[in-house]
Amino acid sequence: MATQPALExxxxxRIAEAQIRLxxxxxxxxxxxxxxxxxxxxxxEQVKPYTSDVRVDALGNVLAVRRGQASQPVRVMVAxxxxxxxxxxVDDEGDGIFRFDxxxxxxxxxxxxxxxxxxxxxxxxxxxRPIRISDDEDRDEKxxxxxxxxxxxxxxxxxxxxxxxxxxxxxxxxxxPSLRAKAMDDRIGVASLIELLRNAPPNIDLLAxxxxxxxxxxxxxxxxxxxxxxxxxxxxxxxxxxxLPAWEGDSQAAGQENRLYNTRLGAGPAIYISDAxxxxxxxxxxxxxxxxxxxxxxxxxxxxxxxxxDAGAVHRQRTGIPSVSMSVPGRYIxxxxxxxxxxxxxxxxxxxxAALSQLTPAVLAVER
Amino acid sequence: MAEPxxxxxxxxxxxGLSGYESPVxxxxxxxxxxLVDELQVSRLGSLHALRRGTAPExxxxxxxxxxxxAIGMMVSGLLDGFLRISEVGGxxxxxxxxxxxxxxxxxxxxxxxxxxxxxxxxAEAGKRLGTLGGLLVDVGLSGSEVQRRVRVGDLxxxxxxxxxxxxxxxxGHSLDNRASLAALTQCLQALQGRQTAWDVWLVAxxxxxxxxxxxxxxxxxxxPALAVAIDVxxxxxxxxxxxxxxxxxKGPTLGWGANIHPGLYRAFKELxxxxxxxxxxxxxxxYSGTDAEVMQIVAEGIPTMVLSIPLRYIHSPVxxxxxxxxxxxxxxxxxxxVQLEVDFMDRLTWExxx
Numbered sequence: 001m002a003t004q005p006a007l008e009x010x011x012x013x014r015i016a017e018a019q020i021r022l023x024x025x026x027x028x029x030x031x032x033x034x035x036x037x038x039x040x041x042x043x044x045e046q047v048k049p050y051t052s053d054v055r056v057d058a059l060g061n062v063l064a065v066r067r068g069q070a071s072q073p074v075r076v077m078v079a080x081x082x083x084x085x086x087x088x089x090v091d092d093e094g095d096g097i098f099r100f101d102x103x104x105x106x107x108x109x110x111x112x113x114x115x116x117x118x119x120x121x122x123x124x125x126x127x128x129r130p131i132r133i134s135d136d137e138d139r140d141e142k143x144x145x146x147x148x149x150x151x152x153x154x155x156x157x158x159x160x161x162x163x164x165x166x167x168x169x170x171x172x173x174x175x176x177p178s179l180r181a182k183a184m185d186d187r188i189g190v191a192s193l194i195e196l197l198r199n200a201p202p203n204i205d206l207l208a209x210x211x212x213x214x215x216x217x218x219x220x221x222x223x224x225x226x227x228x229x230x231x232x233x234x235x236x237x238x239x240x241x242x243x244l245p246a247w248e249g250d251s252q253a254a255g256q257e258n259r260l261y262n263t264r265l266g267a268g269p270a271i272y273i274s275d276a277x278x279x280x281x282x283x284x285x286x287x288x289x290x291x292x293x294x295x296x297x298x299x300x301x302x303x304x305x306x307x308x309x310d311a312g313a314v315h316r317q318r319t320g321i322p323s324v325s326m327s328v329p330g331r332y333i334x335x336x337x338x339x340x341x342x343x344x345x346x347x348x349x350x351x352x353x354a355a356l357s358q359l360t361p362a363v364l365a366v367e368r
Numbered sequence: 369m370a371e372p373x374x375x376x377x378x379x380x381x382x383x384g385l386s387g388y389e390s391p392v393x394x395x396x397x398x399x400x401x402x403l404v405d406e407l408q409v410s411r412l413g414s415l416h417a418l419r420r421g422t423a424p425e426x427x428x429x430x431x432x433x434x435x436x437x438a439i440g441m442m443v444s445g446l447l448d449g450f451l452r453i454s455e456v457g458g459x460x461x462x463x464x465x466x467x468x469x470x471x472x473x474x475x476x477x478x479x480x481x482x483x484x485x486x487x488x489x490x491a492e493a494g495k496r497l498g499t500l501g502g503l504l505v506d507v508g509l510s511g512s513e514v515q516r517r518v519r520v521g522d523l524x525x526x527x528x529x530x531x532x533x534x535x536x537x538x539x540g541h542s543l544d545n546r547a548s549l550a551a552l553t554q555c556l557q558a559l560q561g562r563q564t565a566w567d568v569w570l571v572a573x574x575x576x577x578x579x580x581x582x583x584x585x586x587x588x589x590x591x592p593a594l595a596v597a598i599d600v601x602x603x604x605x606x607x608x609x610x611x612x613x614x615x616x617x618k619g620p621t622l623g624w625g626a627n628i629h630p631g632l633y634r635a636f637k638e639l640x641x642x643x644x645x646x647x648x649x650x651x652x653x654x655y656s657g658t659d660a661e662v663m664q665i666v667a668e669g670i671p672t673m674v675l676s677i678p679l680r681y682i683h684s685p686v687x688x689x690x691x692x693x694x695x696x697x698x699x700x701x702x703x704x705x706v707q708l709e710v711d712f713m714d715r716l717t718w719e720x721x722x
Binding site: 093094095097109110112113114115124125126127128129130131139142143149151152153154155156170173175176177178180242244245246247256258259260266331332335336337339 | 461463467508509606
């Protein structure tokens with residue numbers, strides 16, 4: 001296939017300045033699992049001009065449907081999760097200092113010394129170790145979560161309270177060919193899904209699910225999959241790129257090849273084969289791969305293994321929903337600063353749009 | 369002159385790592401120039417500012433020293449488009465993962481510090497959290513671009529912008545010890561239109577975080593009769609031991625211990641009480657960990673004192689101070705200089721009532 005000239009993609013969505021600015025707004029918004037309001041508001045504002053069929057369900061998912069013009073359109077659910085990992089204040093210790101808990105898969109080693117925003121008022125605070133009093137303690141000892149507190153200063157002690165959510169306050173930045181932000185997982189998927197809805201291919205009914213609570217057990221996608229009852233599902237997410245070099249030196253790791261990179265930055269959209277929660281549908285994998293080759297869009301296969309995303313919940317709804325996932329590779333997801341390549345995002349959106357445009361019932365006509 | 373908070377925010381928006389203090393020195397020079405009679409830069413880069421006294425020559429000299437250098441990192445190697453780093457000053461590697469930094473390459477590059485995944489580290493690395501091994505900086509550029517732009521030895525500083533938590537509380541990197549430079553600046557402002565018998569030398573010292581080299585050499589060059597180090601100290605929080613920490617917003621601390629001349633301590637304490645400036649005595653058994661440590665033993669020895677501003681999360685990019693404490697420190701220093709009589713040294717004694 002690769003020897004043939006690239007076909008023209010029907011009305012491909014473009015990522016230009018406006019799209020990057022929307023991604024910036026989405027990433028800077030605070031939406032910890034269970035508290036997705038800030039992102040939901042942006043999503044509703046963005047999708048309403050393109051379809052009147054929009055609803056917010058019992059968990060807070062935004063379900064937006066855009067019908068195609070074909071006589072028998074394939075009903076495709078495309079999902080991206082709105083929530084991000086974060087923190088919640090759980091105890092007021094006085095003097096502006098609060099004990100907190102982690103929501104989602106956040107490593108405590110990423111927390112100390114970071115700025116945060118707390119509560120609906122986005123009150124600034126910092127994560128510190130209030131009772132550290134020595135400079136020469138043993139630095140080989142890990143700092144336990146138990147020693148960390150969120151400090152909003154004595155002046156703001158009454159402006160926040162236990163139950164308030166907190167996120168990193170990292171702001172969006174461009175680093176040469178890269179974009180850096182918090183919550184790129186999965187605002188990049190949300191931004192892509194908004195673009196797909198704006199440029200929905202006419203051959204399908206596009207059932208867009210902007211889901212909640214992905215980071216705490218794929219809970220939003222589960223009810224969204226049930227409610228939308230699609231023929232098939234495509235999950236757009238952000239997956240780790242662990243494509244770092246091995247640490248050289250006096251050890252056996254010296255000069256070794258990194259065999260567990262999961263995905264690589266700059267190598268295009270990452271197509272899933274399987275992860276800890278899903279064995280992705282081979283017919284849909286084939287469709288994505290063939291579309292990529294047909295249109296000369298770079299892609300990579302995500303290394304099979306751990307992790308998981310909304311596909312894990314969606315594919316087991318009702319009598320089963322054939323599902324596949326595709327991610328923008330992101331370095332350092334679930335930390336204050338994720339780095340992606342702009343080119344990977346462009347190619348992910350291009351491939352998603354092309355694959356949807358090429359979808360016919362024939363893709364699923366063969367048995368799995 | 370800018371508002372105190374504006375100036376302090378400028379001071380914590382530049383790098384000025386130990387040995388490379390010029391970005392912060394330039395800011396201080398600009399702020400101090402209209403407030404002093406003379407400015408000079410020492411051979412190790414410290415800034416000396418003189419406010420001339422009125423007593424006949426030879427006038428005794430009072431030295432106020434606040435270090436202007438900050439902790440940070442330095443590029444120690446390039447690895448497939450990533451940067452290895454080593455520390456400048458005392459950096460706790462455990463708070464580096466996920467920190468935003470600026471790499472001071474041919475042009476400044478924004479970056480983030482990242483820990484290597486376990487499978488890429490040597491087997492023994494898990495037991496060596498205490499070194500910067502296993503941490504890299506990612507600047508988001510391709511390997512060849514990094515090769516072209518970054519060199520070993522380039523400085524890496526925290527990129528955390530100042531956080532104005534409220535009107536009184538400010539957080540950011542390098543408040544240790546830029547908070548004290550702000551206090552010295554407020555001291556100079558308070559001295560405007562007033563006279564001192566003594567010559568007052570304000571010194572922004574270098575390399576405190578590494579060798580105390582700036583304070584030692586500046587004290588030798590200026591040979592003051594009295595020297596005060598202005599620095600920051602551990603701020604308290606619910607649950608912290610009261611004898612080792614000091615509350616934020618409740619005033620500066622006066623050091624007490626081997627680095628402190630008891631007579632000088634008493635003079636400051638009595639003055640603070642008279643002016644109703646809240647202060648706390650901070651016990652510093654053995655060493656103070658400040659410029660006073662070296663100034664005390666310069667030449668034939670100098671009576672020294674330590675005035676500190678309580679600060680939470682020391683040596684992190686989110687250090688926190690109270691602007692009120694800074695203003696109080698500045699006022700106390702100014703008033704001390706003003707009331708200092710020309711024969712103070714004749715009356716400076718070790719024991720009370722001696």
